[in-house]
Amino acid sequence: AHPGMTGILFDMPDVIEGAKLQIASSGVRDRCQLVSGNFFESVPAGVEAYILKHIIHDWDDDRVIAILKQCNQAMVDNGKVLVVEQVIPSGNDPFIGKLMDVNMLVMCPGGKERTAEEFRTLFAAAGFNVTKIVPIRGIVSVIEGIKATAI
Structure with a gap:
């Protein structure tokens, strides 16, 4: 619906690892940056x-x-x-x-x-x-x- 929109999936490292295949198979890998971290310490x-x-x-x-x-x-x-x-x-x-x-x-x-x-x-x-x-x-x-x- 919004092909120019980009985003960041920010979550714990194990969640990001598990999301890689799903993001790739949904065809949005080029628009979705995967970042692991802890939101109590920092966010993108x-x-x-x-x-x-x-x-x-x-x-x-x-x-x-x-x-x-x-x-x-x-x-x-x-x-x-x-x-x-x-x-x-x-x-x-x-x-x-x-x-x-x-x-x-x-x-x-x-x-x-x-x-x-x-x-x-x-x-x-x-x-x-x-x-x-x-x-x-x-x-x-x-x-x-x-x-x-x-x-």
Whole structure:
């Protein structure tokens, strides 16, 4: 759909190794750079957007802020961070996504599903403003943030 678009797949070394065949067989190897690393230490610099899909819910608030700060420091001035996660409603009303919150508690100590307000708080602590939250399918949304200084 966007033949001129390029990207970087950034993940742990074993994931990158496993992705090589998939990237090559999908015909996008010439447009996708594979980079291994640890997002708590650094992320690829100078990019326009970071997409974090099902990453944030794995971590406690302090670690989430650390990840987002790495993105903020490395991105271009008018860059964006796009977080793809469930956004659960506040309060105690029943919601299917809250079941995943219990799973995260068991699978990833400190991890959890978050409300829109919790995302706004985390983004602000990392130097971002949430510009929009867009439901995309089912109970998953894209939370878009830009650098607070870009407003």
